[in-house]
Amino acid sequence: MGPGPGTGRTTGRSAGGDLGAAFGASNGASTGADSEAGADVGGGADARTGAAAGYRPRGTLRVLVELRRQWRRRRTQLVFALIALLPLVLVAAFEIGGQDPARSAVTYADLAVTSGPNFVVFTLYLAGSLLLPVVVALFFGDAVASEASWSSLKYLLAIPVPRLRLLRQKAVTAALLSLLALGLLPVVALIAGVIWYGPGDATSPAGDAVPFGRSVVMLAVAVGYTVVQLAWVGALALWLSVTVDAPLGAVGGAALASVLSQILDQITALGSFRDLLPTHHAWAWIGLFATDADVTGMADGLLVSLVYALVFGVLAAYRFSRKDITT
Known part of the structure; x- marks a missing residue:
């Protein structure tokens, strides 16, 4: 699963695991959306808010994903x-x-x-x-x-x-x-x-x-x-x-x-x-x-x-x- 922009991969499980598993990480227009986290982030940007096209705040950091992350x-x-x-x-x-x-x-x-x-x-x-x-x-x-x-x-x-x-x-x-x-x-x-x-x-x-x-x-x-x-x-x-x-x-x-x-x-x-x-x-x-x-x-x-x-x-x-x- 691809890392978020500028983050790389967090070191070890003690650092909370791969952040990309907990939320939809966008790496510009090329990476697309992380389906597990449910954040639909694509290329381009909203002219009014500056957010990536298709970005939905309610799709980030879903409870079930965070629950699995904490359980591990x-x-x-x-x-x-x-x-x-x-x-x-x-x-x-x-x-x-x-x-x-x-x-x-x-x-x-x-x-x-x-x-x-x-x-x-x-x-x-x-x-x-x-x-x-x-x-x-x-x-x-x-x-x-x-x-x-x-x-x-x-x-x-x-x-x-x-x-x-x-x-x-x-x-x-x-x-x-x-x-x-x-x-x-x-x-x-x-x-x-x-x-x-x-x-x-x-x-x-x-x-x-x-x-x-x-x-x-x-x-x-x-x-x-x-x-x-x-x-x-x-x-x-x-x-x-x-x-x-x-x-x-x-x-x-x-x-x-x-x-x-x-x-x-x-x-x-x-x-x-x-x-x-x-x-x-x-x-x-x-x-x-x-x-x-x-x-x-x-x-x-x-x-x-x-x-x-x-x-x-x-x-x-x-x-x-x-x-x-x-x-």
């Missing part, structure tokens, strides 16, 4: 492999560790080995504090900053891919990868839990029990809530990604913000101000497994998270639309 990265494959392995590691830990007979209080860790749904609840509860926010921050924080660090961002925009379209396509791709990753964890956990501990009711430490069929539906709702609730992490990471130009800084900054919010949420002296923290309602989905399911906390959590996501998303778009990408 070792980073993405490693993340999914680790997520798939986590439930198996937990099963092995329970088999090796056993139970503590001296402990009288019943916890989610104790209930995890009683049924498949309980094992999924414990896995989500455990991963929700750090692993899941880091995964979301990784996909969003790396979206634009990696292109800037590889010096390929200016070539993407010179194709030209409109700035806001590039940001949107990157965000949609990161959201799809996050959704797949966050959905993979409970699926593997449920399969492993049913095999090792059998199907059964989902029970809470308070003694509430939810039948297996209904518990699977509630788990799907819990995962959906978690995905939307973590939208603020993705939006923050995206804003940092277009600001700092360093993938590690963007990912680490968003993950650190999540940890800091959880720490502040433990300070009871803050009172009602804790309700404004984006992580205050992160585990509100636990209420789904009570006899009388309470979704009030989930509604509040979604509202707070979406407000933060909207603010950070607008900041990301504003910053990127005015960003100097020549250096």
Whole structure:
């Protein structure tokens, strides 16, 4: 596949692969259009805009092409492999560790080995504090900053891919990868839990029990809530990604913000101000497994998270639309 004008071929897969595979690259009138990226760029130019004849902004950087491009990265494959392995590691830990007979209080860790749904609840509860926010921050924080660090961002925009379209396509791709990753964890956990501990009711430490069929539906709702609730992490990471130009800084900054919010949420002296923290309602989905399911906390959590996501998303778009990408 021919390289874009003046770009050559980016070195190695670590530099994001061949840019021509991600978008329609034009090399004057002779190269024509790259059909995979869908940018129909031919020879000649539009007298009014100066763009190549047949150039369509909506045909550049298609989501499926960008998704395939990101999936081929070792980073993405490693993340999914680790997520798939986590439930198996937990099963092995329970088999090796056993139970503590001296402990009288019943916890989610104790209930995890009683049924498949309980094992999924414990896995989500455990991963929700750090692993899941880091995964979301990784996909969003790396979206634009990696292109800037590889010096390929200016070539993407010179194709030209409109700035806001590039940001949107990157965000949609990161959201799809996050959704797949966050959905993979409970699926593997449920399969492993049913095999090792059998199907059964989902029970809470308070003694509430939810039948297996209904518990699977509630788990799907819990995962959906978690995905939307973590939208603020993705939006923050995206804003940092277009600001700092360093993938590690963007990912680490968003993950650190999540940890800091959880720490502040433990300070009871803050009172009602804790309700404004984006992580205050992160585990509100636990209420789904009570006899009388309470979704009030989930509604509040979604509202707070979406407000933060909207603010950070607008900041990301504003910053990127005015960003100097020549250096």
